[in-house]
Amino acid sequence: MEDCIMNSVSNENQTHLPFCATKIDAKKVHLGFDGGNLTSDAGALILREINQEIGLVEAIASELTDSRDAGKIKHTLHDLLSQRIIQIACGHEDANDSNTLRNDPIFKMITDRCPENGDALASQPTLSGTSNQ
Numbered sequence: 001m002e003d004c005i006m007n008s009v010s011n012e013n014q015t016h017l018p019f020c021a022t023k024i025d026a027k028k029v030h031l032g033f034d035g036g037n038l039t040s041d042a043g044a045l046i047l048r049e050i051n052q053e054i055g056l057v058e059a060i061a062s063e064l065t066d067s068r069d070a071g072k073i074k075h076t077l078h079d080l081l082s083q084r085i086i087q088i089a090c091g092h093e094d095a096n097d098s099n100t101l102r103n104d105p106i107f108k109m110i111t112d113r114c115p116e117n118g119d120a121l122a123s124q125p126t127l128s129g130t131s132n133q
Contacts, residue, residue, distance in 0.1 A: 037115060039106040041090045048086065048110040057081045068130070075122045079111045080130050083121050086110050098124045 051057055057078060066077045075083075087093075087101060101107050102123060105115030113119055122130075 037105040039104050041092075041101075041104065041106050044086050044090050044106045044110055047089050048082075051082070051085075057085060075126060077130075080122055080127060082111050083107060084127055095127045096124045098122060098127050 061078045061081055064077060066073075083098070084095070086107065087097060092098075092101060098121070102121040107121055108115050108118045111121060113121075
C-alpha cells in the first residue's frame with residue numbers, strides 16, 4: 001500500500017485523484033484518467049504525407065484566386081484546402097464537422113500547427129464561406 005497516491009494534486013491543467021494499484025511484475029502501475037488530446041483520425045497523417053509527395057493541395061491552390069481581404073485573412077487558402085480535403089477523405093464530408101475538428105491534434109498537424117497549443121483551424125462558417133466563392 002505504500003505505492004498509493006494518498007493526496008489529490010490539482011493544478012489548472014489536471015487533477016490526480018487517489019488511486020491504489022498493485023505492482024505487476026514488480027513494476028508500478030500508473031493510471032491516468034485525464035484523456036489528453038485524443039483523435040479518431042490518425043490516418044490523416046498518412047494522407048498529409050501523400051499530399052506532400054504529390055502536391056495535390058498546392059496544385060489546386062495555385063489555380064484558385066483568393067478574393068478575400070488580405071488584411072482579414074487568418075487561414076491561408078492552402079490551409080483551408082488542406083483542412084477541407086483531409087476532413088472529407090477521413091469521412092467528415094459535412095463542413096459542420098469543422099467546428100469539432102478545428103482543435104483536433106491530428107488536423108492541426110496537417111496544417112503544420114502544434115497539436116497541443118497551435119491555433120485552431122477554420123470554423124464551419126469560414127470553410128463554407130470560402131468554398132462558396
